[in-house]
Amino acid sequence: MLRDITLGQYYPADSVIHKLDPRVKLFGTLIYIISLFVFKGLPAFILAAIFLVVLIKLSKVPFSYMVKGLKTIVLIMLFAAVFNLFLTPGTKLVSFWIFTITYEGLKNAVVMMVRLIFLIIGTSLMTLTTTPNELTDGLEKALSPLKYIKVPVHEIAMMMSIALRFIPILIEETDKIMKAQMARGADFEHGNLIQKAKNMVPLLVPLFVSAFRRANDLAMAMEARCYRGGEGRTKMKPLHYQKRDRMAYLTLLVYLAAVIGLRILWTNVLSGMAAGILPGAFPL
Amino acid sequence: MGIIKAKDLVHEYIRRDEEGNVESIQTALDKVSLDVKKGDFIAVLGHNGSGKSTLAKHINAILEPTEGSLWVDGFDTTEEKNIWDIRQRAGMVFQNPDNQIIASVVEEDVGFGPENIGVPTDEIWQRVEESLKAVGMLKYREHSPNKLSGGQKQRVAIAGVMAMQPECIVLDEPTAMLDPVGRKEVLEAVHELNRKKGVTIILITHYMEEVVDADHVYVMDAGKVVMQGTPRSIFSQVERLKEYRLDVPQITLLAYELKKAGLDIPDGILTREELTEALKKLCQS
Numbered sequence: 001m002l003r004d005i006t007l008g009q010y011y012p013a014d015s016v017i018h019k020l021d022p023r024v025k026l027f028g029t030l031i032y033i034i035s036l037f038v039f040k041g042l043p044a045f046i047l048a049a050i051f052l053v054v055l056i057k058l059s060k061v062p063f064s065y066m067v068k069g070l071k072t073i074v075l076i077m078l079f080a081a082v083f084n085l086f087l088t089p090g091t092k093l094v095s096f097w098i099f100t101i102t103y104e105g106l107k108n109a110v111v112m113m114v115r116l117i118f119l120i121i122g123t124s125l126m127t128l129t130t131t132p133n134e135l136t137d138g139l140e141k142a143l144s145p146l147k148y149i150k151v152p153v154h155e156i157a158m159m160m161s162i163a164l165r166f167i168p169i170l171i172e173e174t175d176k177i178m179k180a181q182m183a184r185g186a187d188f189e190h191g192n193l194i195q196k197a198k199n200m201v202p203l204l205v206p207l208f209v210s211a212f213r214r215a216n217d218l219a220m221a222m223e224a225r226c227y228r229g230g231e232g233r234t235k236m237k238p239l240h241y242q243k244r245d246r247m248a249y250l251t252l253l254v255y256l257a258a259v260i261g262l263r264i265l266w267t268n269v270l271s272g273m274a275a276g277i278l279p280g281a282f283p284l
Numbered sequence: 285m286g287i288i289k290a291k292d293l294v295h296e297y298i299r300r301d302e303e304g305n306v307e308s309i310q311t312a313l314d315k316v317s318l319d320v321k322k323g324d325f326i327a328v329l330g331h332n333g334s335g336k337s338t339l340a341k342h343i344n345a346i347l348e349p350t351e352g353s354l355w356v357d358g359f360d361t362t363e364e365k366n367i368w369d370i371r372q373r374a375g376m377v378f379q380n381p382d383n384q385i386i387a388s389v390v391e392e393d394v395g396f397g398p399e400n401i402g403v404p405t406d407e408i409w410q411r412v413e414e415s416l417k418a419v420g421m422l423k424y425r426e427h428s429p430n431k432l433s434g435g436q437k438q439r440v441a442i443a444g445v446m447a448m449q450p451e452c453i454v455l456d457e458p459t460a461m462l463d464p465v466g467r468k469e470v471l472e473a474v475h476e477l478n479r480k481k482g483v484t485i486i487l488i489t490h491y492m493e494e495v496v497d498a499d500h501v502y503v504m505d506a507g508k509v510v511m512q513g514t515p516r517s518i519f520s521q522v523e524r525l526k527e528y529r530l531d532v533p534q535i536t537l538l539a540y541e542l543k544k545a546g547l548d549i550p551d552g553i554l555t556r557e558e559l560t561e562a563l564k565k566l567c568q569s
Contacts, residue, residue: 131387132387133392162386164388226401234402
């Protein structure tokens with residue numbers, strides 16, 4: 001179960017998306033997230049979906065990889081959906097006991113689910129096509145102006161990349177500890193939520209201990225290989241924008257403009273038209 | 285003077301309580317002296333807690349001696365300004381392969397060391413390729429380290445050290461967490477580097493079989509170097525090794541027991557071939 005988290009796991013392939021400058025992918029993800037919260041109306045939603053599908057096809061990462069990442073956040077999505085479903089005031093649709101489902105609530109819940117799904121897939125696409133090192137290199141370079149106001153950009157980037165590298169290792173370790181404790185009679189599967197959380201405590205203690213030990217070892221290994229912060233460091237893969245990166249930026253801008261344009265269009269014209277054609281239709 | 289020279293090296297782990305008073309002193313190294321020639325393959329043997337890892341960390345200037353001194357390629361490790369020169373010259377490979385790989389792609393990890401010492405980009409690529417080739421991991425250059433076997437990971441770690449073009453490599457129990465196949469892979473890679481590139485190797489281990497091909501062996505116990513010499517001279521003293529809670533290689537032990545039982549076999553037999561030879565001779569005479 002714990003192995004299913006794809007966030008922060010690189011999928012090697014030879015594709016246009018993989019080759020893009022990490023800064024493009026970082027800004028791209030940011031723009032995509034913004035577009036998700038800006039979009040309004042069915043056409044914009046379709047545009048966002050098409051954009052994502054095209055990117056996934058281009059990246060040559062199997063679609064199943066993206067979906068795997070979704071499994072882990074099902075709970076959060078359900079929370080968001082349920083709250084939206086029951087707690088949005090508006091026109092009554094169904095009501096039973098103390099619960100009322102409103103038309104607006106249903107709409108909000110669906111929109112929220114779609115947004116979250118696209119958000120997770122979009123960000124997984126970035127982490128699946130960018131090695132953590134590239135990602136942090138990109139972050140470091142994109143944020144490098146902050147150095148002048150004494151933000152330790154290099155250190156932050158390095159910490160991030162190490163954190164990402166250790167996610168799978170710590171997950172494996174959790175699995176191992178869990179199995180070792182299950183073999184001695186620990187129960188992680190039964191009981192209510194609070195009991196389950198309580199049962200996790202004996203899992204967390206050894207995990208923390210081992211994480212600290214690993215951190216200590218790693219720090220020593222890094223020092224042994226002459227690591228002394230960002231100063232005087234050269235890059236194995238220095239970042240330079242190329243033609244494809246400029247093209248990608250252009251595409252992103254066009255996409256963002258289209259989403260914003262559709263929003264304006266939708267609020268002013270299209271929604272009225274849609275309501276006219278299909279009364280009671282589902283205006284997102 | 286050899287590439288690594290230690291003179292009366294002492295290291296004490298001092299534990300202090302909250303007020304800073306000394307609670308206990310544990311002497312991990314007690315007047316250790318050694319002199320390693322360039323290009324040698326050195327093995328350091330010892331039981332757990334014999335101080336062999338502490339010694340390894342001194343060679344890489346991770347630990348500082350409490351007393352005595354240590355020179356690596358002429359640089360004194362007690363001087364702060366020499367630290368980076370020393371770490372570049374004496375690379376270090378640790379026990380746990382997972383805890384020393386920094387990047388999530390093999391080639392980026394090998395490039396980490398050269399990046400730190402400010403090697404120009406083109407040369408980094410060249411060094412990465414050479415080092416991966418030297419340990420036979422070139423075809424895995426774009427893989428994630430998480431998907432490699434223990435022996436492969438350890439070879440990547442060795443390549444990462446090689447890419448800094450060190451004069452010597454200290455391996456601190458590099459095979460302790462590996463299966464027999466991985467152990468063989470790593471040792472072969474290390475021997476290859478020693479033979480072909482002339483890198484001085486200091487192998488710290490408690491597996492006797494790994495020591496047989498070394499040029500010189502040091503045996504440590506309770507922070508002291510208690511025996512030193514060629515593998516043959518060390519392993520001919522079976523009784524003494526047992527005192528230090530060390531096993532001899534099985535073949536050596538067999539030869540030793542046979543000799544004790546009255547057969548006329550020479551001391552310090554290290555390989556199966558030698559034993560067969562000796563036994564054949566015995567049969568003929």
